[in-house]
Amino acid sequence: MFQSDNENQxxxxxxxxxRILKKRQITVVMFCGILMGTVAIGTLLSTPFFGxxxxxxxxxxxxxxxxxxxxxEVVNLSASDExxxxxxxxxxxxxxxxxxxxxxxxxxxxxxxxDFDAVESPFKxxxxxxxxxxxxxxxxxxxxxxxPDYEKAALFANTLSETYIEMNLQRSLDTANSAFTWLRDQxxxxxxxxxxxxxxxxxxxxxxxxxxxQSVQGTLDQLRERLSATHAERIALEATHARGKQLxxxxxxxxxxxxxxxxxxxxxxxxxxxxxxxxxxxxxxVKYLPxxxxxxxxxxKLDGLTTQIQAQVLQLMTGKDAEIKMVQERETAxxxxxxxxxxxxxxxxxKGIELAFLQANADKNAGLFSSLDTRMSEVDLASLVQANxxxxxxxxxxxxxxxxxxxxxxLPMAMLIGLLGGIALAxxxxxxxxxxxSREDLEEVVGVPFLGAVPVLTSSDLLSLESERxxxxxxxxxxxxxxxEALRSIRTNILFRTPDNGPQKRLLIASAVPREGKSFISSxxxxxxxxxxxxxxxxxxxxxxxxxxKLFGISNDRGLSSVLVDGxxxxxxxxxxxxxxxxxxxxxxxxxxxxxLLGSSRMTRMLDALTAYDFVIIDSSPIGxxxxxxxxxxxxDGVMMVVESNKTNRDHVLQCRxxxxxxxxxxxxxxxNKLDIRRTGYGYYYYYDYNSTYGDPPEERQTG
Numbered sequence: 001m002f003q004s005d006n007e008n009q010x011x012x013x014x015x016x017x018x019r020i021l022k023k024r025q026i027t028v029v030m031f032c033g034i035l036m037g038t039v040a041i042g043t044l045l046s047t048p049f050f051g052x053x054x055x056x057x058x059x060x061x062x063x064x065x066x067x068x069x070x071x072x073e074v075v076n077l078s079a080s081d082e083x084x085x086x087x088x089x090x091x092x093x094x095x096x097x098x099x100x101x102x103x104x105x106x107x108x109x110x111x112x113x114x115d116f117d118a119v120e121s122p123f124k125x126x127x128x129x130x131x132x133x134x135x136x137x138x139x140x141x142x143x144x145x146x147x148p149d150y151e152k153a154a155l156f157a158n159t160l161s162e163t164y165i166e167m168n169l170q171r172s173l174d175t176a177n178s179a180f181t182w183l184r185d186q187x188x189x190x191x192x193x194x195x196x197x198x199x200x201x202x203x204x205x206x207x208x209x210x211x212x213x214q215s216v217q218g219t220l221d222q223l224r225e226r227l228s229a230t231h232a233e234r235i236a237l238e239a240t241h242a243r244g245k246q247l248x249x250x251x252x253x254x255x256x257x258x259x260x261x262x263x264x265x266x267x268x269x270x271x272x273x274x275x276x277x278x279x280x281x282x283x284x285x286v287k288y289l290p291x292x293x294x295x296x297x298x299x300x301k302l303d304g305l306t307t308q309i310q311a312q313v314l315q316l317m318t319g320k321d322a323e324i325k326m327v328q329e330r331e332t333a334x335x336x337x338x339x340x341x342x343x344x345x346x347x348x349x350x351k352g353i354e355l356a357f358l359q360a361n362a363d364k365n366a367g368l369f370s371s372l373d374t375r376m377s378e379v380d381l382a383s384l385v386q387a388n389x390x391x392x393x394x395x396x397x398x399x400x401x402x403x404x405x406x407x408x409x410x411l412p413m414a415m416l417i418g419l420l421g422g423i424a425l426a427x428x429x430x431x432x433x434x435x436x437x438s439r440e441d442l443e444e445v446v447g448v449p450f451l452g453a454v455p456v457l458t459s460s461d462l463l464s465l466e467s468e469r470x471x472x473x474x475x476x477x478x479x480x481x482x483x484x485e486a487l488r489s490i491r492t493n494i495l496f497r498t499p500d501n502g503p504q505k506r507l508l509i510a511s512a513v514p515r516e517g518k519s520f521i522s523s524x525x526x527x528x529x530x531x532x533x534x535x536x537x538x539x540x541x542x543x544x545x546x547x548x549x550k551l552f553g554i555s556n557d558r559g560l561s562s563v564l565v566d567g568x569x570x571x572x573x574x575x576x577x578x579x580x581x582x583x584x585x586x587x588x589x590x591x592x593x594x595x596x597l598l599g600s601s602r603m604t605r606m607l608d609a610l611t612a613y614d615f616v617i618i619d620s621s622p623i624g625x626x627x628x629x630x631x632x633x634x635x636x637d638g639v640m641m642v643v644e645s646n647k648t649n650r651d652h653v654l655q656c657r658x659x660x661x662x663x664x665x666x667x668x669x670x671x672x673n674k675l676d677i678r679r680t681g682y683g684y685y686y687y688y689d690y691n692s693t694y695g696d697p698p699e700e701r702q703t704g
Contacts, residue, residue, distance in 0.1 A: 559588025
């Protein structure tokens with residue numbers, strides 16, 4: 001349901017736009033035609049421009065000449081964003097002031113071009129004729145110059161391209177020279193640093209005698225070996241001496257002598273002699289008794305040798321004590337010497353750590369100096385064989401083919417812009433147009449109910465009738481016309497809106513401003529009502545500018561004013577019309593005080609006396625001009641306002657509506673008169689088809 005409502009609303013909106021365009025089609029066509037004509041004339045009279053294009057290739061990397069990337073401001077671009085930024089920068093550089101001014105200077109000096117002498121800004125002048133067009137997904141860029149002289153166009157394009165290529169190379173050379181100068185300065189700095197660091201290393205080694213570190217290490221190793229040997233010797237001596245003391249305390253002199261004989265030849269001889277004497281004593285003991293002299297002498301000899309051996313052992317043990325003491329002293333001395341050597345070595349090793357830092361700094365300075373020296377050589381060589389990353393693909397060649405302005409291009413563009421501009425102008429005119437144009441204007445903006453719309457009558461419609469009376473009472477002469485059908489629809493709406501409070505209906509027809517066709521509506525609406533068989537009286541209450549007697553072609557000698565002023569009989573003021581069932585009471589002679597007469601008791605009595613009629617329709621003066629309609633609104637069942645389509649201002653209708661509300665008049669609604677249904681497209685107000693009756697409408701004629 002909601003979708004259907006939305007679709008209907010959208011269709012109504014589109015239809016409304018279409019009606020606006022159809023109504024303002026002359027504006028759209030004229031705007032488009034004027035614009036196309038202006039563009040065509042301007043195109044034909046404009047100075048022709050010829051285009052010439054030079055094609056360049058721009059590589060993001062400088063070609064390698066020395067087997068490695070040459071120093072250049074161009075870097076290796078891998079990211080697509082950086083690549084786009086690089087190319088965008090190059091396109092801006094090609095259009096920069098420095099490039100263009102250098103190009104202009106070369107054109108003036110080398111080719112004698114004087115076209116820039118009279119211009120205030122050669123840069124802006126050249127820039128207006130220049131266009132840089134990169135080719136998508138490629139490294140190519142097209143340098144196009146459009147100029148009235150096709151040979152100069154090619155010359156300008158080629159000169160700009162050459163200038164750009166040469167200045168790009170020059171920028172690379174300048175970069176290389178700047179780099180060489182910087183490297184040379186840095187090399188001198190690091191040469192001095194290298195010298196100073198090497199000098200610090202040498203002085204530190206000399207002052208701290210770091211050259212003796214190896215000798216001290218060797219001495220320490222020797223001392224440690226000697227100390228180890230002395231320590232082992234002392235341990236052995238002490239063990240031997242302890243064994244000797246143990247044997248001595250046990251009085252085992254023979255075993256002790258045998259133990260110590262290795263270190264004493266004398267003791268060895270004594271032991272040998274002792275063993276011999278002991279053998280002799282043993283031999284004698286076999287033969288002799290102990291008291292035998294030989295046995296005594298042999299025993300005495302053996303005892304003497306024992307005493308000697310004992311004395312010799314004691315002497316040796318005393319010597320061992322001295323030897324052990326001497327070894328201990330030597331061990332102590334060696335220990336102290338080794339400790340001193342270790343302390344010296346530790347001190348030298350600590351200094352070696354500081355030396356390592358100094359040496360690392362010296363090595364770093366030496367490496368940087370060597371690297372700078374190598375790089376400076378490369379830069380110096382690269383500047384001699386510098387390659388460019390921009391070169392010509394195609395040079396510009398003169399072409400006599402005009403590129404602009406082109407009539408085949410400008411006219412369709414002008415037509416499109418003209419149509420769009422005309423449509424915009426049409427909608428703008430519709431927006432600023434404050435006149436009543438449609439049912440929506442009446443009901444939504446003004447707040448007056450819509451009773452119907454009467455189409456405008458064309459000249460052919462009116463000229464098809466012979467008499468002026470038939471032209472005025474058109475619906476009687478053409479009862480099946482569009483206007484007649486429209487008035488029938490209005491009649492139906494009126495019948496539904498008027499209160500059913502008696503046998504007679506009184507209706508007042510007025511307009512907001514003069515000359516909106518209210519008299520025509522009054523007479524023709526009365527005729528339509530009379531055609532239904534009702535008896536209708538049309539009263540011309542416009543006592544200031546009466547019209548109805550002219551429309552019906554009757555005399556105005558007697559009428560409403562005669563009844564109100566002179567007291568003439570009502571019947572004498574009424575004249576039957578040529579329309580069956582319709583009588584007319586003209587205004588009569590013009591009185592001096594119309595408002596007082598219309599509001600008098602005679603007016604009330606006269607209206608109450610018209611009981612023979614089913615409908616009494618009163619044609620009144622415009623509401624905005626005089627107070628007559630306000631006075632008459634008290635005597636009628638309903639008031640109808642006539643507004644002219646595309647002429648009556650909304651504010652006037654609003655003002656009239658307010659005045660009617662002040663007197664509490666029953667405003668039935670408004671009738672839109674002189675509506676061009678072909679132009680505005682409001683034919684949906686009627687159930688009939690305009691084309692089926694009249695075909696295409698000829699020239700219009702406003703009916704008043």
